[in-house]
Amino acid sequence: MTSRILIQNGTLITFGSPCQVLEGQALLIEDGRIARIAPKESIPGPFDQILDARGQLVMPGLVNAHMHFYSTLVRGLGKAAPSANFQEVLDNLWWRLDRKLTLDDVEMSAEIILLDAIRKGTTTLVDHHASPFAVQGSLDRIARAVKKAGVRACLCYEVSDRDGEAIITEGLEENAAFARRCAAEGDAQLRPLFGLHAAFTLSDRTLERASALGRELGIGFHVHVAEAASDVAANLDRHALTPVARLDRFGLLGRGSIAAHAVHVTDADMDILAATGTFVAHNPQSNLNNAVGIANVQTLVQRGVRVGLGTDAMTVNMLEELRVGLWAQHLRQDNPTCAFMELANTLVARNPELASQLFGFPLGTLEEGAAADVILVDYHAPTPLDGNTVLGHLIFGISQATVDTTICAGRVLMAGKRLMIDVDEARLAARSRELAASLWERF
Numbered sequence: 001m002t003s004r005i006l007i008q009n010g011t012l013i014t015f016g017s018p019c020q021v022l023e024g025q026a027l028l029i030e031d032g033r034i035a036r037i038a039p040k041e042s043i044p045g046p047f048d049q050i051l052d053a054r055g056q057l058v059m060p061g062l063v064n065a066h067m068h069f070y071s072t073l074v075r076g077l078g079k080a081a082p083s084a085n086f087q088e089v090l091d092n093l094w095w096r097l098d099r100k101l102t103l104d105d106v107e108m109s110a111e112i113i114l115l116d117a118i119r120k121g122t123t124t125l126v127d128h129h130a131s132p133f134a135v136q137g138s139l140d141r142i143a144r145a146v147k148k149a150g151v152r153a154c155l156c157y158e159v160s161d162r163d164g165e166a167i168i169t170e171g172l173e174e175n176a177a178f179a180r181r182c183a184a185e186g187d188a189q190l191r192p193l194f195g196l197h198a199a200f201t202l203s204d205r206t207l208e209r210a211s212a213l214g215r216e217l218g219i220g221f222h223v224h225v226a227e228a229a230s231d232v233a234a235n236l237d238r239h240a241l242t243p244v245a246r247l248d249r250f251g252l253l254g255r256g257s258i259a260a261h262a263v264h265v266t267d268a269d270m271d272i273l274a275a276t277g278t279f280v281a282h283n284p285q286s287n288l289n290n291a292v293g294i295a296n297v298q299t300l301v302q303r304g305v306r307v308g309l310g311t312d313a314m315t316v317n318m319l320e321e322l323r324v325g326l327w328a329q330h331l332r333q334d335n336p337t338c339a340f341m342e343l344a345n346t347l348v349a350r351n352p353e354l355a356s357q358l359f360g361f362p363l364g365t366l367e368e369g370a371a372a373d374v375i376l377v378d379y380h381a382p383t384p385l386d387g388n389t390v391l392g393h394l395i396f397g398i399s400q401a402t403v404d405t406t407i408c409a410g411r412v413l414m415a416g417k418r419l420m421i422d423v424d425e426a427r428l429a430a431r432s433r434e435l436a437a438s439l440w441e442r443f
């Protein structure tokens, strides 16, 4: 069945580099792909659906390069002890929480946050999952939520030594099982990566096992790298290597791998990240919240590192994350006009590149042949909007605008700000509150 959707009368913002603004162009969706971008008179019907985007921007669905769905049920939890540093944040909150998660909690967390993602126009999310006492089957449960929401996600399980040998093995196997499932099914909404927590919670032996298995599966790795200074200190102390150098020694970096954070990296580390083509996911709101410092995006980019943008579960609103990223970089560099292009490109150019690489087809830009992941955003430009001004509009204006319509793989997930997928949101939220109350009880 061929479904043809025509989007007309909107202003197109293409993303990619350069990010272009196209007026007078309609966009035809056919078979889940963007089939044509041309004046509407030149696109013959019939159409199954015509969307009038007058007063709206037509943009690609946004990509989140680092996310943790499982943190959804922590919203409002006030029981964690005050933490003086990042290790205490992990000990007092995240590692206490994730040990109590059940498979039902895991699936619900994903279901809830993915509705938010649809509302904010984020249609591809690269998740990093942990539930050490509910490992087996966790990625299938998240995948079920992803399928239900109709978005795309790249999933992994974060292997860590912190809960002992049996759980290390379960984590390794969970990554492998999900990767094999993806390879067998070829579902265009799901992709695998091999998840690792961070070098400071992984022994050489576990890194070796993960490296061998990841190579056998032919997938890249997704790992937290030098998020806090304590990660660097622990690795230097125990292994006389920085986290970047140590992960590189085990063959865990490369074009298919994501290093989340890279806040505390040396010049030599940056050169390794650049030489291996490793993708760095910058998460400014999380870095601010955890008071771990801010990645030096300006220098990373200048040294040739591919830097994209994640949210580390602080939000699913990518333009909000980008905006905060720019302010944070100004503070980091003590310079109120620096790093504009470096930051803007994380979301506009690098994230689409990452998603296209992970999924194996063009994704995250408006171009003929790319996946039909498209959003309509209410926005009447109050100042000239063209190729020279579009990045300023994205950060200062469009980030504050409302997403009206979200389409993924040619399927309309939200229209007129109403979810079009099969979900009773009130009932889902009620069930989620029950699960959260019980989780908080066990916390």
Ligand SMILES: [Zn+2]
Pocket (backbone or CB within 6 Å): 066, 067, 068, 128, 224, 260, 312
């Ligand atoms: Zn993270």
